[in-house]
Each structure stands twice: as C-alpha cells, then as structure tokens.
Amino acid sequence: MGSAAVEPGDSSSVLAPMVLAIGRPSFSQVLMDTVRAVAGVGHCMVFALETERTARCALGIGHIDIGPDLGAAYSEHFHLSDPNREAILRQRAAPRPIVLPSFARRMYSDSYRKIFFEDAEIVDKIAAAIWVDSACFYVNFYRTAEQGRFSRNEAARLCNMAPAITAIVARHCQEEVVAEAPTKLHTLFSTREPFLKLTGREKDVCLRILSGYGSEAIAADLGISLHSTFTYRKRAYEKLNISSQNELFAIALRLMALPRSAH
Missing domain, CATH: 1.10.10.10 (Winged helix-like DNA-binding domain superfamily/Winged helix DNA-binding domain)
Known part of the structure; x- marks a missing residue:
C-alpha cells in the first residue's frame, strides 16, 4: 500500500502541500491525498462544533457514496450522541489538538451504528479535534469494509500526524470564512x-x-x-x-x- 512509504520523519514534507493549499478550492483533495498516503484513509469528514448544541459538516471527501447524508445526519442530531463528545468538551480550554480514544463499535448506539457503520460500511476510524476559541474542529479519518481496518503501523503514523493535520484543517476552515x-x-x-x-x-x-x-x-x-x-x-x-x-x-x-x- 502507498502509505508504507511515509515515515514519521517525513511529516514536514508530507504536510507541506496541505499548508500551501490552505484557503484554496484544492484543499479537500490535497487533504485526502495526504491522509491516503499516510495511512490509506478512505474517507475524511470534518465537523465544526460552534456551540454545545450545534454542529455543521465543514468538509467531506472520499469514496463513501452516502458521505453527504452522513454529514447531514451528524450535524442534525447524531453529534449529540457521539461518544467522543464528552472528551471533546472537556478539552475546550486546551490550546492544542487532541487525538480521541480508539474506535470501538460498542461505544455507539444502535441507530448510530446503523447509519454510520452498516449503511456506510465504515469499519474503523481515527479522530482528532482542536478548539480555536469557541469553535471546535473535529476531524474524522475512516476506513471502509473494502479496505479493512487500519494496520498497527498505519494507525501509529496517522495518530502521530493527526494533531498537525487537524491544526492545518482548522486554519483552512477559518480561511474559508473569509473566502466564502x-x-x-x-x-x-x-x-x-x-x-x-x-x-x-x-x-x-x-x-x-x-x-x-x-x-x-x-x-x-x-x-x-x-x-x-x-x-x-x-x-x-x-x-x-x-x-x-x-x-x-x-x-x-x-x-x-x-x-x-x-x-
């Protein structure tokens, strides 16, 4: 798999194209190319949590056909039942990105599992988040049934680079506010x-x-x-x-x- 070529020491050169793409229409594709190279990520979704009761899908890209439906469903109500929600809210005052707890299907409700894991055929995910004042950017990296779960090395590489990737994503989303x-x-x-x-x-x-x-x-x-x-x-x-x-x-x-x- 192409991700095997990316080692932790290569992070600066791997992330450079993302930094250069901040605020540009190409950012989503550059992000996807980057995380695919790092760990074979199949789909990426970013949610902006502006208050404790509201969320919006700020970015979604990859090969999950119902990705837009997932983004809408999460933004409308599933963000309130996300098991990572409490961990994210606890870190509101943290000035740095956090990598969320490891994925386990049992953490989620039946309705959540139905739409996100069965219908979308998601079998694994790694997530990170960063607070920028009152807004949180929650970045999710998914693997599908066709791909299988992240290998130990892929997970280690992605977790190592997720904080930097999440900070770059947050800056891009802020830039989009102006460019929008x-x-x-x-x-x-x-x-x-x-x-x-x-x-x-x-x-x-x-x-x-x-x-x-x-x-x-x-x-x-x-x-x-x-x-x-x-x-x-x-x-x-x-x-x-x-x-x-x-x-x-x-x-x-x-x-x-x-x-x-x-x-």
Missing part, C-alpha cells in the same frame, strides 16, 4: 448581533482583520492613523467581549454556520 464571501461578511456585520453594536469605523476595521489585513495595512486602506486603527479595534473588541483575532474568527464562523433562515 466578503459580501456575506458585510451582511452579517450590518444585520446580526453582536456586530450591530459596532460603529461604521469599528466594522471597517474588523472586516479587514477577517480579510487578513495587518494593522498598518488597515490604516493605509482606510486612510486613518495607526493609532486610530488600534483605538477602533480596541473599542470593537470591548463591545464584542473578545480579546483576540481568533475570537473574532470564531464569532464569524458561528454566525456563518447558522441556517440561512436564522440570518
């Missing part, structure tokens, strides 16, 4: 709490922060002083009850994940 649509961001800032609390200039600064502008670039783009830029940012963060750029990203992620009818 400046117009959508503008709509959120003009129609949704908590952004309605901000003045026009405070919104201008926050929108540019989300678009990747540094402080000096924001000042130049808006034609204001660097001191004014810092002041508007500070005031905006105080009104939003946040203290960092990552928290601003988390708010935008959460609002973009809401159903269209809720906007």
Whole structure:
C-alpha cells in the first residue's frame, strides 16, 4: 500500500502541500491525498462544533457514496450522541489538538451504528479535534469494509500526524470564512448581533482583520492613523467581549454556520 512509504520523519514534507493549499478550492483533495498516503484513509469528514448544541459538516471527501447524508445526519442530531463528545468538551480550554480514544463499535448506539457503520460500511476510524476559541474542529479519518481496518503501523503514523493535520484543517476552515464571501461578511456585520453594536469605523476595521489585513495595512486602506486603527479595534473588541483575532474568527464562523433562515 502507498502509505508504507511515509515515515514519521517525513511529516514536514508530507504536510507541506496541505499548508500551501490552505484557503484554496484544492484543499479537500490535497487533504485526502495526504491522509491516503499516510495511512490509506478512505474517507475524511470534518465537523465544526460552534456551540454545545450545534454542529455543521465543514468538509467531506472520499469514496463513501452516502458521505453527504452522513454529514447531514451528524450535524442534525447524531453529534449529540457521539461518544467522543464528552472528551471533546472537556478539552475546550486546551490550546492544542487532541487525538480521541480508539474506535470501538460498542461505544455507539444502535441507530448510530446503523447509519454510520452498516449503511456506510465504515469499519474503523481515527479522530482528532482542536478548539480555536469557541469553535471546535473535529476531524474524522475512516476506513471502509473494502479496505479493512487500519494496520498497527498505519494507525501509529496517522495518530502521530493527526494533531498537525487537524491544526492545518482548522486554519483552512477559518480561511474559508473569509473566502466564502466578503459580501456575506458585510451582511452579517450590518444585520446580526453582536456586530450591530459596532460603529461604521469599528466594522471597517474588523472586516479587514477577517480579510487578513495587518494593522498598518488597515490604516493605509482606510486612510486613518495607526493609532486610530488600534483605538477602533480596541473599542470593537470591548463591545464584542473578545480579546483576540481568533475570537473574532470564531464569532464569524458561528454566525456563518447558522441556517440561512436564522440570518
């Protein structure tokens, strides 16, 4: 199998294409190519957990035909019965990725096993998660019946690289918030709490922060002083009850994940 060529010492070169693909349409395929090379992964799904009661499928790729159905089912209600849920919530304050407990079918309810393991023919999985402020990115790597379970070496390689892969996936999902649509961001800032609390200039600064502008670039783009830029940012963060750029990203992620009818 192609994964045998990947050794732990090769991780930097193996992950480099993923880093370069962050924020680009090719990211999903590059991710799949990477985990297939590392451990023969057959399907990958990423869920964004923005609150304790909501989840959305942020990414799904591989050769499970009903993958989109699985993503929808998990997002609608199965995330509440996921046996990894408690372990994920306990790590909310952890600043680093975590690899979840080993897979065992008995951990799951009958209805969960029916759709995810019998209908989808999933026979094994390895999962990891990382919290970025109030949002958690939960990355699942699956093997199907046709492939068989992960070998001991494949599992070891994937578990070794899963934290770095998960962090890269989280950054890509954050980048997608911006790439998904400046117009959508503008709509959120003009129609949704908590952004309605901000003045026009405070919104201008926050929108540019989300678009990747540094402080000096924001000042130049808006034609204001660097001191004014810092002041508007500070005031905006105080009104939003946040203290960092990552928290601003988390708010935008959460609002973009809401159903269209809720906007």
